[in-house]
Amino acid sequence: MLEVELFGVLQQAAGDRRLQLDTLPDEPTAAAVLAVLGRDYPALAPYLQRVACAQGDSLIRQDQRIDTSRPLVLLPPVSGG
Amino acid sequence: MLEVELFGVLQQAAGDRRLQLDTLPDEPTAAAVLAVLGRDYPALAPYLQRVACAQGDSLIRQDQRIDTSRPLVLLPPVSGG
């Protein structure tokens, strides 16, 4: 099981700030999680190409294995300032 | 007769903020006044090469005739900001 946190336009697309993924590959990479998300949540699919992934206060690469005990955070293109 | 106003390092060199020139060429240019000043006030001479001249709120060119009824203002290199 993995908790996924959504920000910005992803919240709007999913209609929620958090999702739970129950079925995942073993020792998933971020990319593998994004693939599952795109399949299970078609409304998110158009945005996942330009999403960055984070856990805690750090970005992670998509080929990196994630820690499934912590939320995976999905960050769409940023517009601060 | 012409009143001359001094600013910045020129005040220090002359020991005064104003000078009066009593003997001047007819219809003097700013350059002609500077020549008289350099002769009559040797302490000012080293600074006159880099001085700009003004009357009222405007700079004047050194080849310009001045209005002897108004002060001629001598402005050394500036250091504002």
Next chain:
Amino acid sequence: MSRMTDQPLDMDQLLRETENDACGALVVFGGIVRNHHGGKGVTGMRYSAYGPMAEKVLTELEQETLEKFPVSECRIVHRTGDLAIGEASVLVVVRAPHRGDAFDGARYAIDTLKLRLPVWKHDFYDDGSEGFQDGVPLETAAQSDEGTRS
């Protein structure tokens, strides 16, 4: 003041916190909510952030600005929540011995903030519509020039 806050940004406090007698130049950049975007009238904005990472990005960006430029002070604060027209969403304060460096440092800080800070603008338009502004995809360390950022 923490760097991410839902309270109005306090420029006077930032100026006090960065006082430095060796610095002859002060440059402040303020990002202000303006009344138009993309040809439409804007009535207000909502800024949301991924807090834990945003605070860290600003702390690192202050440090990086101090290292890359001959500047002595750099402070950055960013607002979240609902902002009215005319309110400041971000303030950057840089102090340096010389003015060119202060300008360069402040510009670098705000330009880089826009590439790295996990913050999202949501516009409210005067025609009743609303929506997130599109932005800049965040680069992960593997994609960027420097490998140390994440």
Next chain:
Amino acid sequence: MSRMTDQPLDMDQLLRETENDACGALVVFGGIVRNHHGGKGVTGMRYSAYGPMAEKVLTELEQETLEKFPVSECRIVHRTGDLAIGEASVLVVVRAPHRGDAFDGARYAIDTLKLRLPVWKHDFYDDGSEGFQDGVPLETAAQSDEGTRS
């Protein structure tokens, strides 16, 4: 506030006077009396000005900045008299729809001020000595690129 003043410069007042809902970017430059110059410790400074021309130069420079750059607001004030370390001798406030223009306008304004404003700095050093700083000779219209300045 008149542009040349012997009173402490009031940034808040300048910010209020330049409020503009169409501007997303604010850049403030402040020139601050610092505690060193040319390798010597400075304890204070005295700024003197040729008032009638200084006021006009600042008014024209604000206008010129508005014309040369896509900025919407430009205000410049300069202090005279005796200043302590840490006090502001000059403030430039520029507002523009976009930040690059606000930075460019503010930088142009302070860089050009230093070439044109009839103001003189007198330093007081911590070894008891004092003196006018050397500066930049003013250009008259005949010497400069543009014939309209005087």
